[in-house]
Amino acid sequence: MNLSKLSVLRPVAMSMVILLLLILGGVSVKNMTVDLFPDLTFPIAAVTATYDGAGPQEIExxxxxxxxxxxxxxxxxxxxxxxxxNGGALIVVSFNWGTDMDFAALKMREKLDVVRDYLPSGVQSPRVVRFDPSDLPIIQLAVKDVSNEMTEAKRLAEDQIKPLLDSVEGIASVTIEGGTEPEIRLIANPTHxxxxxxxxxxxxxxxxxxxINLPAGSLLDQNQQLPIRITGQFETIYDIETLPIPTKEGIVPLKELVHIQETLKPVGQLSFLDGExxxxxxxxKQSGTNTVQVAEAIHREIESFHKNLPEGIEIKTVFDQSKFINQSISAVTSNMIIGSILAALVLYLFLRNIRSTLIIGxxxxxxxxxTFVFMYFSGHSLNLITMGGLALGIGMMVDNAIVILENIYRLRQEGYNKKDASILGTKEVGPAIIASTLTTIIVFLPIVFVEGLAAxxxxxxxxVVSFSLFASLFTALIIVPLFSSQFLKLNSKEKVINPRYTSFIVHYKSILTQALNHPKKVVVITFSILLVSLVGIPFIGTEYLPAQDQSYINxxxxxxxxxxxxATxxxxxxxxxxxxxxxEIDLTFVTVGGGNNFSLATGTQTNQANYTILLVPIGERSRSDQEIAEVIRSKVKDLPYAEVxxxxxxxGFSADPISLKITGPNLAVLEQLADDTMRLISNVKGVREPSTNYxxxxxxxxxxxDRERASHYGIGSAQIASVITNATKGxxxxxxxxxxxxxxIRLVVDETYTSSVENLSKLLVSSPIGAKVPLHAIAKVERSQGPSQITRTNRLREITINASIVDRDLGSVTKDIENTLRDQIVFPSNQYKITFGGQDEQxxxxxxxxxxxxxxxxxxVYMVMAGQFESFKYPFIIMFSIPLTIIGIIVGLIITNQPFGxxxxxxxxxxxxxxxxxxxxxxxxxxLLKKRGMDTVEAILQAAPTRLRPIFMTSLTTILGLIPLTLGFGEGTEIQxxxxxxxxxxxxxxxxxxLIVIPVVYYLFDKKKQVQVTEQS
Structure with missing residues (x-):
């Protein structure tokens, strides 16, 4: 233990090291990226291809x-x-976790180059796109105009706010939704x-x-080369109205041919904030940038822009990811501080020495x-997961320091001076501290080889937990001996062991003696309790990841x-x-005319609307976001013709709780199976809002x-399509x-011609021979049903049914659905099957x-201990403590009503x-005591009481340090x-x-060994 001796003998040098660490830590925290979650790389890429005019069957x-x-x-x-x-295909390729997605995307492009020659000639060049979680907005704003003249709000957003935000460092893109724009509309009557x-x-x-304004060359005049520019551009609506148009009746102004008005563009999307x-x-934001810093920069720009806002214009924040990040990290930080205070309090209650408490403090x-220094140089960000790891490590962080400090404290009580007690105290328990730290760190090694989202x-x-344990080991072996050698003083009262603690030791020693006298009975009772606790397993549900209350509802x-x-x-x-x-609703933002992530067509889907409902903070409401969502669900469930x-x-990254995939060759059969499945799972307790992607x-x-009749007039299909497009879209x-x-300046046909199918059929088409032919004379116009979307997975047609769950755990609901479908769904052949996906699969x-x-x-863990003890027996004795923890785990999950996830x-x-x-x-x-000549029972009865105090102290500091997380205080603690x-x-x-079973097991193994030695001799 030369390091501990060096730390004691060189306090000035060690003080400089501590100062350097504090400086590095401050710089590390200042420069670390802050985000909600670690950077996630999803192994998903897609190919998009469009083929205008082709239906789903042809596209497939x-x-x-x-x-x-x-x-x-x-x-x-x-x-x-x-x-x-209709018109295109989206092919989503999911790779195994751990795949290099840059290389995978390159291979996808190479394969596309090979297959491109075999695709139809009219197909636009397919392209490869990557899925990136950072493509989700970090902030959503709403610009509201009290006067309801949304042209001003739209102009302000596009001309001033967007350029302002584009200049903010770390912004990837700014998208404008909703609002209206002015236009000049020329309404024409084809007959007129x-x-x-x-x-x-x-x-x-x-x-x-x-x-137009056009250059027209130049001329030389008085030794000057003067450019010529023709100016004919419209400056006012009057210029448009008086534009002379040659007709067979002579030159007439444009306003006599069409009705001219300044109006608003037709919109395919509307946005409303609190109904207005x-x-x-x-x-x-750009990938890898600090979400909190970018959000703060955005808010600073918006705040400064507020001073120049026109009267009646308001800008409100609808969604701000940084707010939840700050709340979550603040909650975890508060839990860390509370845990640290509780740990220090435990130390003081046991040692009753303020100096020892300050040393641990x-x-x-x-x-x-x-730990922060380790995190910074290893490229980790401050996020909900890493800060949670640090909060988990707080209790364990002081364990090593407590064991060494308690040993030093005990030696000081025995009369050693500060320096000798610090060196000897560290030396005695140092090897055990290193071994116990390595066993804790080594458990994380296998998770490196685990793949998937959870990993x-x-x-x-x-x-981060490993970093914190390495840091605690360094602190325990170096810093604690240093501080103890300088500051750990005991007064006359502290040099005498507390009588109450002595009485407790005597009581514990008596119980341990009884246990050693009846070792087999102790083992049988312990394992009986274990078997009884296993009965509680069926009462514990299962889940993937716990729900997080982020104070908003979609x-x-x-x-x-x-x-x-x-209608929408x-x-x-x-x-x-x-x-x-x-x-509990703070504000609502709704977009009418929502888009579809898998839609290849332009524009929006007018039959959809999407709500973002912001709730008041968690501390200001008594109900969770899921309870509020259930209230909203009950209020809107009876709306006619609307699926809500x-x-x-x-x-944002886990799949739907319930996701059933029905595969088979025939689309009609799949549709019937999907309808039956949705009807059956709707009656399963806890299932909400089943829907299908079909x-x-x-x-x-x-x-x-009618090509033959159209050809008589010299009219082609392209001309008919152009006339209809101009009539409907302008x-x-x-x-x-x-x-x-x-x-x-939009030229449109009078809406009379597009108000019905019958009127559309009367639209006139000009022929090259000068005739005006009504559309119904050369084509049949009728209503019909558009083609369906066809989904295939691994070359099999598929329909997916998704559903949410409320007030029940995922495992129980999944089990009930399995039983229901097994009993009531009949498949026409072996070609059809239902599989579970979504969160159940994950x-x-x-x-x-x-x-x-x-x-x-x-x-x-066993291998590390075997190397430490140079024995296979003692690690095996210690390992008895692992399976028996199942008793506490089951009891804890049942008491807290927490599913196993x-x-x-x-x-x-x-x-x-x-x-x-x-x-x-x-x-x-x-x-160690046996090496000094004690027999097994004597060594156990001395070692166990000696280590009783540090065992209690380390366990209580870990337990109390995690109490705030256990109770779920604050936002964002649901995962931890x-x-x-x-x-x-x-x-x-x-x-x-x-304290009881391990000494008994040790005694039984040692007794058996002695019997074997006696028999051999």
């Missing part, structure tokens, strides 16, 4: 299948899912134009050719600062396909009336051209520059991999390294709470096991 055959076959030859592909719909011998195409060309029109602004921040989340936690509204924007808006108005009395889905506590297609108008003939902005995969990691961790498994992983620490110190002391519960209850039971 001509695009999806060849691209699927090509993607299937790429290494490490886990699954391939394609979405074929026909009387003048003019067509829409004629007007478009003439308006475009007249509204608004403009939405979504802000994405100083060792905690030094360990934390050292990506908890690897940083494991690394709600999506879907009307029947083809519903208009006005009317439904949102009814929803607003229904939820207005929910007192309400979700809360979404992490779409039957939009109602549409089909124009079937055509931008030119633009009018005014006040620094440009207004579209949970089973994580449980399997983490269980293997836990098993390997136990083996590694990934967090609980990670807690067990950490617990496997912690519970052996006290046993290591105890067994090491027993062995299951781990804390498992560690607190498991460690509580293991402490009792260490």
């Amino acid at each position: 055959k001509l695009l999806a299948e060849p691209i699927e076959n090509a993607m299937g030859t790429i290494p490490n592909v886990e699954s391939i899912t394609s979405y074929s719909q 134009l026909s009387s003048y011998g003019v067509t829409l195409e004629n007007l478009q060309q003439m308006i475009g050719s007249e509204n 029109p608004s403009v939405g602004i979504s802000i994405l 100083f060792s905690i921040p030094i360990s934390i600062v050292t 990506q989340l908890f690897k940083p936690l494991a690394i 709600m999506s509204v879907k009307l029947p396909e083809g519903s208009s924007l006005d 808006y009317n439904v949102t108005e009814r929803i607003n009336e229904q939820i207005i009395d929910v007192k 889905s309400v979700s809360a506590s979404e992490s 779409t039957k297609g939009n109602p549409q108008i089909t124009v079937n051209i 055509v931008v003939a030119s633009r009018l520059a005014r006040d620094g902005s440009e207004l579209d 949970m089973n995969d994580a449980f399997f991999k983490l269980s293997l990691a836990l098993s390997l961790a136990v083996v590694l 990934v967090g609980s498994l990670v807690g067990m992983l950490i617990l496997a390294g912690i519970v052996v620490n006290n046993a290591i110190v105890l067994v090491d002391t027993i062995n 709470q299951p781990m804390a519960i498992v560690i607190v209850f498991g460690l509580s039971v293991s402490t009792m096991i260490t």
Whole structure:
């Protein structure tokens, strides 16, 4: 233990080291990235391809299948899912976790180059896109105009706010949603134009050719080379109205041919803040940047911009990810501080020495600062997971320091001076401290080899806990002896052992003596308690990741396909009336005309609306976000023709709780199975809002051209399509520059011709021979049903049913669904099957991999102890403390009503390294006393009381340090709470096991060994 001696003999040098650590720690914290979660890399990429005019069946055959076959030859592909719909396909390729996605995307492009020649000639070049969680907005703003003139709000957002935010460092993109823009509309009556011998195409060309400023060369005049510029650009609406148009009736002004008005552009999307029109602004940050710093910079710019806002304009924050990050990290930090205070309090209650308490009090921040230095240089960010790891490590962080300090304190009570007590005290327990720290750290090694989302989340936690333990080892071996050699003084009262503690030692020694006198009875009772506790397993549910209350709720509204924007808006108005009395709602932001992530068509889906509902902070409400979501769900469930889905506590990266995949060859059969499945699972307790990804297609108008009749007039299909497009969408003939902005000059057909199918069929088409032919003369116009979307996974057609769960755990609901479907769903053949995906699939995969990691961790702990003790027997004795912690784990989960999930498994992983620490110190002391000549019973009865105080102290500091997390104080502690519960209850039971059962097991093994030696001799 030369390091401890050096730390005692060189206090000035060690003080400089501590000062350097504090400086490095401060610099590290200042420069570390702050985010909600660690950087997550999802092994998902997609290919998008468009083929205009082709239906889903053709897309499936001509695009999806060849691209699927090509993607299937790429290494490490886990699954391939394609979405074929009218006009294009999306092929999503999922790779195995751990795949290099840069290389995978390169291979996908190479395969596309090979298959491109086999695709139809009209297919636009397919492209590869990567899925990145950072593509989600960190802040959403709403610009509201009290006067409801949304043109001003839209102009302000586009011309001033967006350029302002684009200049902020770390911003990737700024997207504007909703609002309206002005335009100049020229409304034409084709019949009226026909009387003048003019067509829409004629007007478009003439308006475009007249509204120009053009250079026209130059000329030499009086020795000056002067450029010539022709100015004919429109300056006012009057210029448009008086534009002369040549017709067969002569030159007439444009206003006599068309009706001219300044109005608003037709919109496909509307946004509302608290029921009033608004403009939405979504802000994405660059990958790897500090979310909190970027958000603060955004708010500073918006705050300064507020001073220049026009009267009646308001800017409100709808969603701010940094707010939840700050609240979560603040809550975890508060828990760390509370845990540190409780740990110091435990030390004072046991030692009754303020100096020893201060020594431990100083060792905690030094360990934390050292951990921050490790985190910074290893590239880790400050986030919910890493800070949670630090909070978990707080209790364990002082364990090593307490064991060494208590030993030094005991030697001081025995009469050693400060320096000798510090050196000898560290030397006596140093090897055991190193071994116990290594056993705790080694349990995290297997998690490095675990793949999947859970591993990506908890690897940083494991690394940070390891860093904190390394830091605590450094502090215990170096800093604590240094401080003890300088400051640890005992007064006359402290040099005498407390009589109450002496009485407690006598009582414990009596119990231990009784246990050693009846060792087999103790073992039988202990294992009987273990077997009884296993009965509680069926009463513990299972989950993937715990829900996180982030104080906002998402709600999506879907009307029947083809519903208009006005119809969707009317439904949102009814929803607003229904939820207005929910007192926990702070604000609501709704976008009418929501897009579809898998939609390849342009524009928005007018039959959808998406709500973002911001709740008041957790401290200001008595109900959780899920309880509030259930209230909202009950209020809107009876809306006619509307499918409403309400979700809360979404992490943003886990799948739907319930996801059933039905596969088979026939789409009609799959649809029937999906309908039956949705009906059955709707009756399962806890299931909410089952929905399917199968779409039957939009109602549409089909124009079937009679080519033979059309050819008699010299009219082609392209010309008919152009006429109909111009009539329904209009055509931008030119633009009018005014006040620094440009207004579209849109030429449209009078809405009489597009108000019904019958009127559309009367639309006139000009033929090259000069005739005006009505559309119904050359084509059949009728209503029909649009084609459906076809989904395939691994070359099999598939329909997916998703659902949420409320007030029940995932495992119980999944089990009930399995039983229901097994009894009541009949498949027509073996070609059809239902499989579980979503969180159930993720949970089973994580449980399997983490269980293997836990098993390997136990083996590694045994191997480390075997090397430390140079024996296979003593580590085996110590390992008895691991399986018996199951008693505490089961009791803890039942008492707290906490399902068993990934967090609980990670807690067990950490617990496997912690519970052996006290046993290591105890067994090491027993062995040391036996080497000094004591027999087994005498060594046990002296070692156990000697190590009783440090065992209690280290266990209580860990337990009390985790109490705030166990109780779930503050925002963002939901992920750490299951781990804390498992560690607190498991460690509580293991402490009792260490003090009674481990000495008994040691005695039985040693007794057996003595019998064997006697028989051999």
